[in-house]
Amino acid sequence: MEDSQNNTGAQETPQDETKGMEFTSRIDLKDLESAVQKIKAELGKVIVGQQNMLEMLIVSILSDGHSLIEGVPGVAKTVTAKLLAKTMDVDFSRIQFTPDLMPSDILGTSVFNVKTSEFEFKKGPVFSNIVLIDEINRAPAKTQAALFEVMEERQITMDGTKYAMQPPFLVFATQNPVEQEGTYALPEAQLDRFLFKINVPYPSLEEEIVILENEHNRENKVALDLIKPVLTASQIAEYQNTIKKIIIEPNLLKYIAAITDNTRNNANLFLGASPRASLAIMNASKAMAAINGRDFVTPDDIKKIAPAVLNHRILLTPEREMEGITPDKVVAQIIEAIEIPR
Numbered sequence: 001m002e003d004s005q006n007n008t009g010a011q012e013t014p015q016d017e018t019k020g021m022e023f024t025s026r027i028d029l030k031d032l033e034s035a036v037q038k039i040k041a042e043l044g045k046v047i048v049g050q051q052n053m054l055e056m057l058i059v060s061i062l063s064d065g066h067s068l069i070e071g072v073p074g075v076a077k078t079v080t081a082k083l084l085a086k087t088m089d090v091d092f093s094r095i096q097f098t099p100d101l102m103p104s105d106i107l108g109t110s111v112f113n114v115k116t117s118e119f120e121f122k123k124g125p126v127f128s129n130i131v132l133i134d135e136i137n138r139a140p141a142k143t144q145a146a147l148f149e150v151m152e153e154r155q156i157t158m159d160g161t162k163y164a165m166q167p168p169f170l171v172f173a174t175q176n177p178v179e180q181e182g183t184y185a186l187p188e189a190q191l192d193r194f195l196f197k198i199n200v201p202y203p204s205l206e207e208e209i210v211i212l213e214n215e216h217n218r219e220n221k222v223a224l225d226l227i228k229p230v231l232t233a234s235q236i237a238e239y240q241n242t243i244k245k246i247i248i249e250p251n252l253l254k255y256i257a258a259i260t261d262n263t264r265n266n267a268n269l270f271l272g273a274s275p276r277a278s279l280a281i282m283n284a285s286k287a288m289a290a291i292n293g294r295d296f297v298t299p300d301d302i303k304k305i306a307p308a309v310l311n312h313r314i315l316l317t318p319e320r321e322m323e324g325i326t327p328d329k330v331v332a333q334i335i336e337a338i339e340i341p342r
Contacts, residue, residue: 065195103146
């Protein structure tokens with residue numbers, strides 16, 4: 001009996017020690033976590049609430065992906081993008097899309113130099129690190145199509161010459177989902193180039209009260225002047241490389257593939273998501289894990305990321321549209337139906 005008791009005690013000791021052990025990350029994420037907290041602190045000086053939008057935009061930067069921000073006028077879409085760009089010590093340009101905007105107004109154009117008797121390429125506002133496109137759906141199709149190459153390949157081709165973008169190169173675009181007059185729906189090929197479509201809701205009553213109080217107390221101070229840069233271009237590149245090293249288990253890769261595959265065989269959908277969506281979920285879930293201090297992806301990271309990746313890449317059947325079903329609801333049903341890996 002004594003031997004049995006002694007053996008039991010010997011078996012319990014390692015378990016007790018394991019319970020007391022703290023998780024040690026295999027990848028050093030301290031600097032990255034600190035940078036994210038600094039960005040949130042800077043934006044918190046002006047932006048009230050909208051934590052999901054802020055988190056998704058930070059994830060898109062770390063994942064090296066573009067974001068489409070959708071919401072009614074006045075919910076701080078443009079302001080948030082401008083302030084986020086201000087937290088990074090990189091070039092920033094803002095392009096207001098209008099119905100008369102031409103591709104050359106974005107990309108640039110060749111101008112004849114009288115002195116040299118040669119044509120010179122004058123770069124357009126897209127040649128920047130962070131490009132904010134306001135009301136992207138107000139420009140006609142030919143202007144929207146001018147963004148296809150630069151968003152996917154980080155370069156433009158003009159008169160047979162390729163011009164590469166300097167990293168980081170990120171596009172933040174805003175659009176109003178309500179107003180349809182004078183707008184042009186984005187083609188599916190362009191929507192697919194956005195990592196996320198972030199839906200921005202109204203603030204809560206408590207948040208709106210804080211917004212009013214902050215604006216009143218700010219008096220004549222300009223909101224943009226309150227934000228200081230906390231990241232450099234080299235740091236962004238370093239953190240983007242760190243994200244690629246985040247561990248994701250094979251069963252989670254199968255989980256991502258199953259979610260995307262379901263969109264292609266779903267009775268509610270006319271068009272499913274492409275492999276680009278699977279890659280986007282994988283890369284963004286790695287970034288989500290990293291900003292939460294983990295060097296590995298969990299199913300919760302994938303479930304949190306998937307809606308913003310998929311909601312603009314799928315098309316409902318006409319019957320479901322008439323019933324008032326939304327892409328978000330279908331994505332939620334798909335995520336609920338797929339078995340979570342253990």
